[in-house]
Each structure stands twice: as C-alpha cells, then as structure tokens.
Amino acid sequence: xxxxxxxxxxxxxxxxxxxxxxxxxxxxxxxxxxxxxxxxxxxxxxxxxxxxxxxxxxxxxxxxxxxxxxxxxxxxxxxxxxxxxxxxxxxxxxxxxxxxxxxxxxxxxxxxxxxxxxxxxxxxxxxxxxxxxxxxxxxxxxxxxxxxxxxxxxxxxxxxxxxxxxxxxxxxxxxxxxxxxxxxxxxxxxxxxxxxxxx
Amino acid sequence: xxxxxxxxxxxxxxxxxxxxxxxxxxxxxxxxxxxxxxxxxxxxxxxxxxxxxxxxxxxxxxxxxxxxxxxxxxxxxxxxxxxxxxxxxxxxxxxxxxxxxxxxxxxxxxxxxxxxxxxxxxxxxxxxxxxxxxxxxxxxxxxxxxxxxxxxxxxxxxxxxxxxxxxxxxxxxxxxxxxxxxxxxxxxxxxxxxxxxxxxxxxxxxxxxxxxxxxxxxxxxxxxxxxxxxxxxxxxxxxxxxxxxxxxxxxxxxxxxxxxxxxxxxxxxxxxxxxxxxxxxxxxxxxxxxxxxxxxxxxxxxxxxxxxxxxxxxxxxxxxxxxxxxxxxxxxxxxxxxxxxxxxxxxxxxxxxxxxxxxxxxxxxxxxxxxxxxxxxxxxxxxxxxxxxxxxxxxxxxxxxxxxxxxxxxxxxxxxxxxxxxxxxxxxxxxxxxxxxxxxxxxxxxxxxxxxxxxxxxxxxxxxxxxxxxxxxxxxxxxxxxxxxxxxxxxxxxxxxxxxxxxxxxxxxxxxxxxxxxxxxxxxxxxxxxxxxxxxxxxxxxxxxxxxxxxxxxxxxxxxxxxxxxxxxxxxxxxxxxxxxxxxxxxxxxxxxxxxxxxxx
Numbered sequence: 126x127x128x129x130x131x132x133x134x135x136x137x138x139x140x141x142x143x144x145x146x147x148x149x150x151x152x153x154x155x156x157x158x159x160x161x162x163x164x165x166x167x168x169x170x171x172x173x174x175x176x177x178x179x180x181x182x183x184x185x186x187x188x189x190x191x192x193x194x195x196x197x198x199x200x201x202x203x204x205x206x207x208x209x210x211x212x213x214x215x216x217x218x219x220x221x222x223x224x225x226x227x228x229x230x231x232x233x234x235x236x237x238x239x240x241x242x243x244x245x246x247x248x249x250x251x252x253x254x255x256x257x258x259x260x261x262x263x264x265x266x267x268x269x270x271x272x273x274x275x276x277x278x279x280x281x282x283x284x285x286x287x288x289x290x291x292x293x294x295x296x297x298x299x300x301x302x303x304x305x306x307x308x309x310x311x312x313x314x315x316x317x318x319x320x321x322x323x324x
Numbered sequence: 325x326x327x328x329x330x331x332x333x334x335x336x337x338x339x340x341x342x343x344x345x346x347x348x349x350x351x352x353x354x355x356x357x358x359x360x361x362x363x364x365x366x367x368x369x370x371x372x373x374x375x376x377x378x379x380x381x382x383x384x385x386x387x388x389x390x391x392x393x394x395x396x397x398x399x400x401x402x403x404x405x406x407x408x409x410x411x412x413x414x415x416x417x418x419x420x421x422x423x424x425x426x427x428x429x430x431x432x433x434x435x436x437x438x439x440x441x442x443x444x445x446x447x448x449x450x451x452x453x454x455x456x457x458x459x460x461x462x463x464x465x466x467x468x469x470x471x472x473x474x475x476x477x478x479x480x481x482x483x484x485x486x487x488x489x490x491x492x493x494x495x496x497x498x499x500x501x502x503x504x505x506x507x508x509x510x511x512x513x514x515x516x517x518x519x520x521x522x523x524x525x526x527x528x529x530x531x532x533x534x535x536x537x538x539x540x541x542x543x544x545x546x547x548x549x550x551x552x553x554x555x556x557x558x559x560x561x562x563x564x565x566x567x568x569x570x571x572x573x574x575x576x577x578x579x580x581x582x583x584x585x586x587x588x589x590x591x592x593x594x595x596x597x598x599x600x601x602x603x604x605x606x607x608x609x610x611x612x613x614x615x616x617x618x619x620x621x622x623x624x625x626x627x628x629x630x631x632x633x634x635x636x637x638x639x640x641x642x643x644x645x646x647x648x649x650x651x652x653x654x655x656x657x658x659x660x661x662x663x664x665x666x667x668x669x670x671x672x673x674x675x676x677x678x679x680x681x682x683x684x685x686x687x688x689x690x691x692x693x694x695x696x697x698x699x700x701x702x703x704x705x706x707x708x709x710x711x712x713x714x715x716x717x718x719x720x721x722x723x724x725x726x727x728x729x730x731x732x733x734x735x736x737x738x739x740x741x742x743x744x745x746x747x748x749x750x751x752x753x754x755x756x757x758x759x760x761x762x763x764x765x766x767x768x769x770x771x772x773x774x775x776x777x778x779x780x781x782x783x784x785x786x787x788x789x790x791x792x793x794x795x796x797x798x799x800x801x802x803x804x805x806x807x808x809x810x811x812x813x814x815x816x817x818x819x820x821x822x823x824x825x826x827x828x829x830x831x832x833x834x835x836x837x838x839x840x841x842x843x844x845x846x847x848x849x850x851x852x853x854x855x856x857x858x859x860x861x862x863x864x865x866x867x868x869x870x871x872x873x874x875x876x877x878x879x880x881x882x883x884x885x886x887x888x889x890x891x892x893x894x895x896x897x898x899x900x901x902x903x904x905x906x907x908x909x910x911x912x913x914x915x916x917x918x919x920x921x922x923x924x925x
Binding site: 137150151154159160161162163164165172173174185186187188189190191192193204205207208209210211212227228229230231232233236237238239242245249 | 336338443444467495496499500501502503574575577578643644645648663664665666667669670671672673674675677709710870873876877878880881882883894
C-alpha cells in the first residue's frame with residue numbers, strides 16, 4: 126500500500142501559511158518523496174481563512190487531503206484549528222498556535238468568536254500541542270518568524286534530514302533573516318518535542 | 325510518468341500548474357503571451373514575465389483584446405498564448421468563434437482557467453462547452469507535469485491542424501503544486517505574415533468555405549483523438565471502468581486504485597470508438613467529471629451505456645469527500661469510516677483591508693439611499709455588511725449599463741449610482757459610459773480609482789504607468805478620458821474625507837444627466853504598503869456606541885473594557901491600522917486619536 130503523509134496547514138491570510146507550506150513541500154520533494162501541495166488563493170489577502178494541503182509519499186495522485194485523514198494539522202490561529210479539527214485522522218496530531226485573530230464579523234450581533242477553541246479541538250483530536258509562537262518569537266527577538274517557528278514544531282513529526290530543512294529555509298526566507306529563522310525553526314521543534322514527551 | 329526515476333538526469337521542480345504552463349511556454353519556444361488577470365489564471369503571464377525573458381508578454385485591457393493580440397502574432401507565424409479565467413473567455417468569445425474559421429499560422433493556445441466551487445468568481449460555468457461550440461480541440465491537464473507538457477503538444481496540434489487549441493485548467497490544477505521534470509527546448513522561427521484573404525478576411529463569401537473546412541478539420545481531429553496517447557488506457561480490475569480527465573481524474577485514481585481507467589488528455593473531440601471498445605471490456609462504466617455531464621451526454625448520445633452525474637453531482641469541485649460519498653451511495657465503493665461533522669465556527673468573509681480607499685466612499689454612499697449598481701473587483705466587498713452599499717454584481721463593466729437601464733424605467737424617487745474600479749472601467753466600462761452620455765441617462769458613476777488591478781494581486785493596467793514586463797508606460801488620464809466621452813459634470817474627491825465625499829455625491833445627484841465622481845487614492849497594499857501613524861481609542865472617552873464599527877474596518881474590534889452602562893468599548897489594533905483617518909470622523913465623542921497625540925496630551 127502506498128502510504129501517503131497528509132499535512133494540513135490552516136490560518137488567516139497574512140499569517141505565513143503559504144510560506145510554511147511552500148517550505149514543507151519543497152523539503153518533502155528534496156527528501157525524495159513524490160509531493161503535491163494545494164491551496165486556494167484569491168480572497169485570502171482580505172482577511173479570509175487560508176488552508177494549505179501538503180501530501181507526500183511514493184506516488185501522490187490527489188493534491189487534496191481527504192477529510193478525516195490529516196496526520197498532522199498545523200494551525201496558526203485558534204479558531205481556525207477548531208474549524209479544521211474534524212479533518213484530522215484518528216490518532217493524528219494538532220499543533221496549535223495560541224494566537225486569536227478576531228474577524229470584524231464578531232463585532233456584529235450574529236456571530237461570536239469561540240470561547241475556548243483549543244479546548245473544543247481537544248474533544249476532536251487525540252493529541253493537541255499548544256505553542257505561543259508570537260511570544261516565543263519575541264523572546265528570540267523577531268516577531269516575523271512565527272511561520273518558520275511553527276513549521277519547526279511540525280518538523281518534529283517528520284523524519285526529514287536537518288540539512289534538507291536548513292537548505293530549503295535558507296532559500297525561502299528574506300535575505301539577512303536566515304540564521305534567525307533557523308533558530309526559530311529549532312525552537313519550534315524543541316517545544317513540540319517537549320510537549321509530546323510531557324504527555 | 326514516474327517523477328522519482330533518474331532524478332540526476334533531468335531538472336525537477338515543484339511547480340504550480342500556472343508556473344508549469346510558463347515553463348511549457350519556454351520549452352515550446354512560444355514567442356508572445358497576452359491576457360487579462362483573473363483568478364486562477366493570473367500567475368501564468370506573471371511567471372513568464374519573471375522567468376522567461378526571451379518571451380514577450382503583456383496585459384491587455386480585456387480578454388477580447390488579449391486574444392486578438394495573440395491571434396495577430398499567430399497569424400504572423402509566431403507561437404502565441406492567450407490566458408484568462410473562465411468568464412474572461414466569454415469576453416473573448418467573439419474573436420474565438422471566428423478564429424475557429426481562420427485558423428492560424430504559428431501555434432495558438434488559448435488558456436481558460438475555470439473555477440469550480442467559485443473560490444473567486446461570479447459563476448462556475450463549465451468552459452468545455454466552448455470547445456464543442458467553437459468546434460475546437462481542447463486539452464485538459466490533470467497535474468503540473470501535464471500542464472507543462474501539454475503546451476508543446478497544443479502548439480504542435482495547432483500548427484498541424486491549422487486550429488487554435490483550447491487549454492482548460494481549473495483552480496485545483498492552476499494552484500496545486502507537483503513535481504515537474506524539465507524537457508527539451510524548441511526554438512521555432514517566426515515565419516512572418518503571408519497575405520491570404522480567403523483564409524483571413526472573414527466576409528461571407530470567404531467564411532462559407534472556411535465553415536466547410538472547420539467541419540472537415542473536426543473529422544480529422546476526431547481521428548487524431550482516437551489514436552493519440554493523450555487519451556490512454558490504464559488497465560486494472562475490469563469490474564469498473566472509469567472515463568475521466570483533469571482534476572477529477574486524480575481524485576478518481578486515488579479513490580479507486582483497483583479500477584480500469586481511460587484517462588482523457590483531450591476533452592474534445594472525444595475518442596468515442598476508443599471509449600466504446602473500453603466500455604465493452606468492463607462490467608460497469610462510470611464517467612467521473614466535475615460540473616456538467618459534458619462527456620456523459622456525448623457517450624450516451626453515441627449509445628455507450630454509462631453512469632456519471634448520479635455519482636458526482638453537478639455542483640462545485642469534486643473533493644475526495646464528495647466523490648467518496650457518491651461512490652458509496654451507488655455501491656461502487658465499500659463504506660469507509662464516517663468523517664465527523666465540522667465544528668460550528670464563525671465565518672471569516674473577506675473584507676476591505678485596513679486603509680482601503682474605497683471604504684469612505686461606500687460609507688457615504690450607503691447614506692444616499694439610492695440604488696447602487698456594482699461591478700467586479702475588491703470593491704465588490706462594499707456589498708457586504710456593515711457597509712452594505714452595493715446592490716448588484718453581474719459581470720465586468722455591468723454597473724454602468726445596469727444603471728442606464730434602471731434610470732430609464734425609474735420613478736425618479738431614488739438616485740441611481742454605478743460604482744466601478746479603474747481596471748474594470750478600462751476593461752469594459754468606457755463603452756457603458758459613452759452609452760450613458762449618448763442616451764442621456766440620469767446617473768452618477770463613481771470610479772473607484774486605486775491605480776492597480778487589486779483583487780487579483782496587483783497587476784499593471786493602462787493607468788498604472790507600467791507594463792507587465794516592468795517598462796514605463798503611458799498613464800491614461802481618467803478625467804480627460806471621461807470628459808472626452810462627453811461627461812460634463814466631473815468631481816474629484818478625497819476618498820478618506822467623508823464630508824468631501826458626501827458633498828460630491830450630493831452635487832452629482834443634483835446634476836441632471838451623467839455625472840462622474842473620480843475617487844482616486846492608492847490601494848493600501850499595492851504597489852507599496854501604506855503605513856502612517858496609527859490611531860487608538862481613548863478608553864475613558866469611548867462610550868461603546870459602535871459607530872466606528874460601521875466602517876467595517878478589520879483593525880477595529882469590539883474587544884475593549886465595559887462602560888459604566890455595560891457597553892463594550894472598541895479597540896484599534898495599532899499593528900494593522902494604516903492611519904487613514906476615516907474612523908475618527910465617525911466618532912462623536914472624539915475618542916479616536918493618533919497614537920503619538922496621546923503622549924503630548
């Protein structure tokens with residue numbers, strides 16, 4: 126059987142979901158896997174939900190992760206984690222950034238931002254790891270590395286060679302930020318590994 | 325196509341379908357590309373402009389001109405590409421239908437990027453029908469490798485059969501990435517234009533014999549489809565045979581790994597005898613296609629027994645979940661484990677960005693209590709609450725024509741407005757405005773001029789001062805253009821000054837006839853991100869009245885402390901606030917101040 130790894134990255138337009146998934150897909154290809162990645166552009170720049178699918182294995186046909194078959198979900202925003210929680214496979218992992226981005230629609234009468242989206246996600250996903258990526262990046266001295274730090278947390282779930290990650294990250298992040306981003310990546314991996322070990 | 329084989333021999337890239345088309349153009353030695361931006365097609369020409377310097381590409385003001393430009397190059401013996409989204413081909417349909425008669429000299433491939441699921445469109449029409457309508461061959465890639473390879477194949481078919489070739493992508497093909505192995509690069513020469521009035525001057529006497537040619541050519545194309553390896557059989561278990569193409573094919577291959585497949589790389593004309601022979605070998609034949617039963621109806625008309633839409637349905641993208649559910653329902657797949665329902669989470673509809681120059685115009689327009697005929701672009705978001713200031717959205721340029729028609733049957737009690745962006749006005753609003761002047765309509769046209777094609781990601785157009793290839797260009801003077809069309813009442817407004825906008829809207833209504841308001845201010849994101857000193861809400865002064873929220877600015881949220889009366893105060897996110905200064909004008913309590921002002925107070 127052709128074992129395909131299904132990764133789902135979700136968040137809000139402007140958070141860096143597309144960058145993280147581009148690095149992940151490139152790394153999967155460099156690691157020797159057939160790879161497909163799919164996301165829908167268009168309205169995302171206007172504060173909408175962004176969702177990117179990355180799949181790799183011996184032979185990947187569809188670029189879309191089937192519902193309920195995501196092995197790992199990386200959520201850049203709490204409510205988006207809950208929105209996509211049902212897509213995670215039984216036994217799968219959700220890595221959730223603690224950030225909340227409250228849309229203007231929540232200021233109206235008809236919709237409210239969920240009170241405890243991470244708690245609600247735990248009812249749907251067996252293993253949930255929480256990371257305060259913005260705070261961790263502040264400690265590292267640059268708030269613009271949230272995307273790569275979260276990708277580092279996801280990398281702890283995969284067996285790609287560290288040299289591949291380093292090469293791809295260096296080629297994808299803005300000039301001059303390479304070392305900072307690699308430090309953020311390592312921090313994300315460390316936090317995720319510690320969180321899983323603590324369970 | 326085993327992408328993992330011999331990686332050392334050929335360059336391999338991870339490319340989106342659109343990027344792969346650009347690489348395909350480089351390998352096929354395509355000389356010219358022209359089109360109009362439209363999701364999901366836009367990145368094709370953008371990638372060529374960036375990565376294929378030997379090729380000339382341009383944005384045209386609309387798809388009709390774009391296809392005419394590409395056809396002119398093909399008439400002149402060059403290889404040419406035309407790109408547009410599905411509804412763009414409606415605009416380009418006029419040249420397309422007669423190009424089928426003239427044929428070409430150099431290869432011509434016409435990309436139509438369809439949008440099943442309406443991720444970013446006003447409809448989800450199935451443009452495979454254009455192939456049958458115009459009697460043109462259509463290629464349909466199912467992944468990035470094919471998107472690259474089929475460009476050279478399309479150019480060869482175009483030149484061999486003297487025919488423009490339609491090339492159908494969908495959002496899932498255009499925007500999904502897959503591994504692409506590079507191929508050989510051709511260097512075709514430009515053969516030049518040869519005068520041939522019987523072929524290129526389509527007057528009735530010349531066009532009648534060309535119609536006969538079109539029919540003969542279609543017979544030859546059918547024969548080609550029967551033997552071409554674009555349409556390949558992949559034998560598996562013969563209990564179930566699948567006929568499929570494009571994005572639907574890869575979904576089907578994954579869901580039904582045991583089944584036999586007839587994979588169509590050419591969606592029109594169909595290899596009906598090949599399909600008939602395939603059908604005879606399998607117990608049950610199923611057509612798996614998105615949207616309309618385009619293949620299914622042709623198979624049934626040819627007497628080939630098959631199933632199709634009973635499994636796949638007529639609406640939207642064929643996702644793994646929808647296809648799986650249909651296959652289980654019709655007994656073609658065993659029931660899999662139930663997927664849980666998603667949680668109810670508040671929606672995140674797209675909104676006008678912080679600092680968007682359209683916001684102030686819509687904020688005041690809503691107060692005019694008129695009927696507002698809208699158009700297509702970022703400003704379509706002005707229709708959504710809380711702005712709710714636009715009442716229609718039909719097609720590119722429709723706002724002005726709609727307003728003229730409404731004014732002619734109006735009882736005069738409500739003012740009639742049209743709102744249209746600069747790119748859309750240049751695309752197909754100019755002729756509407758000329759109509760309004762000529763036929764003495766009593767309307768006010770608001771041109772929301774942000775100096776860029778914003779919704780599709782910031783493309784150049786004739787009033788941006790630059791071309792797709794980055795060269796400086798003539799920058800059209802919109803006021804001069806509008807006056808030349810005969811509009812006498814023209815007002816320029818400061819978009820972020822609500823009093824100024826309101827005064828201009830009222831003066832325009834008082835003018836009998838056509839008035840135009842030019843609301844010019846740059847997009848807050850493109851080409852440069854605007855970031856002035858942000859505003860903040862002074863907690864003690866805010867009464868929780870919510871007036872500022874009526875601007876619909878995403879930087880303002882109702883997440884502050886409670887007032888003594890228990891009303892929640894608003895908060896401005898200073899990270900995203902651009903300092904446009906609109907919200908302070910809505911606040912009766914002077915509670916919104918520049919961040920630096922507070923320090924000096």
